[in-house]
Amino acid sequence: MPYVHGYAEREHERLRDQAGTLVELLHRDTAYPAGSTVLEAGCGVGAQTVTLARRSPEARVVAIDRSAESLDEARRRIAEAGLGNVEFRQADILALPFEPASFDHLFLCFVLEHLPRPVEALRSLCRLIRPGGSVTVIEGDHGSAYFHPDSAAARAAIECQVALQREAGGNPLIGREVYPLMVEAGLHAVRVSPRMVYVDAGRPDLVDGFIRKTFTAMIEGVRARAVAGGLIEAERFDAGVRALYRTAEPDGVFCYTFFKGVGERP
Numbered sequence: 001m002p003y004v005h006g007y008a009e010r011e012h013e014r015l016r017d018q019a020g021t022l023v024e025l026l027h028r029d030t031a032y033p034a035g036s037t038v039l040e041a042g043c044g045v046g047a048q049t050v051t052l053a054r055r056s057p058e059a060r061v062v063a064i065d066r067s068a069e070s071l072d073e074a075r076r077r078i079a080e081a082g083l084g085n086v087e088f089r090q091a092d093i094l095a096l097p098f099e100p101a102s103f104d105h106l107f108l109c110f111v112l113e114h115l116p117r118p119v120e121a122l123r124s125l126c127r128l129i130r131p132g133g134s135v136t137v138i139e140g141d142h143g144s145a146y147f148h149p150d151s152a153a154a155r156a157a158i159e160c161q162v163a164l165q166r167e168a169g170g171n172p173l174i175g176r177e178v179y180p181l182m183v184e185a186g187l188h189a190v191r192v193s194p195r196m197v198y199v200d201a202g203r204p205d206l207v208d209g210f211i212r213k214t215f216t217a218m219i220e221g222v223r224a225r226a227v228a229g230g231l232i233e234a235e236r237f238d239a240g241v242r243a244l245y246r247t248a249e250p251d252g253v254f255c256y257t258f259f260k261g262v263g264e265r266p
């Protein structure tokens with residue numbers, strides 16, 4: 001299954017910027033006890049791994065991804081951060097080389113949105129967690145993006161991203177489904193909290209880090225495929241991207257909601 005965002009350097013930068021900007025919002029309540037083991041599935045370039053390892057310095061994180069290129073970058077970042085509590089493995093989420101119940105906790109961020117059968121994937125990952133261990137799932141939802149000034153072209157460009165991700169077998173609107181999905185996967189005591197990113201000119205770090213470098217960069221990244229696939233005219237797509245950048249002007253506002261679910265492995 002192709003990964004809709006691709007593995008280009010620009011995408012690496014985007015994931016790094018996204019993690020840097022959103023650390024507090026997404027991770028203020030992420031911490032694992034000393035001596036515990038955490039499986040991070042689909043760690044990518046290590047954008048969340050650095051935060052996990054830093055916030056839980058006495059836990060051990062095993063981070064897996066199927067992309068060797070992303071893992072190289074993730075290893076580099078962990079080394080640069082001087083963190084010694086992470087081990088990386090190249091593997092497929094659907095065929096992980098671990099014994100059942102061999103981890104205390106599971107952490108997944110922006111991964112289920114790319115998998116054609118997320119409940120099945122989550123179920124099989126949960127088998128690797130001991131009973132009583134925690135499972136954390138963080139996902140976005142591209143239907144949660146709204147902004148001022150509003151723009152039909154911007155919404156059409158976002159729709160291209162949604163259509164392409166669906167075509168690749170993913171679900172770009174998965175955030176709103178985190179609760180039912182975790183329950184269906186058999187988890188107990190599931191609690192989902194929406195984490196809304198609200199950006200106006202009074203928050204210049206988010207204007208740059210979220211509107212420009214995260215959300216709009218992601219949409220820009222599908223231009224070639226959207227135009228080549230006949231989803232949209234190039235001019236309309238470009239107008240949409242300009243309208244998204246326009247929301248980063250002093251009178252602009254941008255809202256987007258992530259969903260963080262935490263449950264217990266029965």
Ligand SMILES: C[S@@+](CC[C@H](N)C(=O)[O-])C[C@H]1O[C@@H](n2cnc3c(N)ncnc32)[C@H](O)[C@@H]1O
Nearest residue numbers: 015042043044047048065066067092093109110
């Ligand atoms: C959007 S990235 C998220 C990376 C990271 N969790 C983050 O929050 O920045 C999704 C990652 O999932 C990985 N991935 C997707 N399907 C996978 C699979 N079946 N097995 C292993 N990794 C997978 C991709 O290689 C990619 O690195």
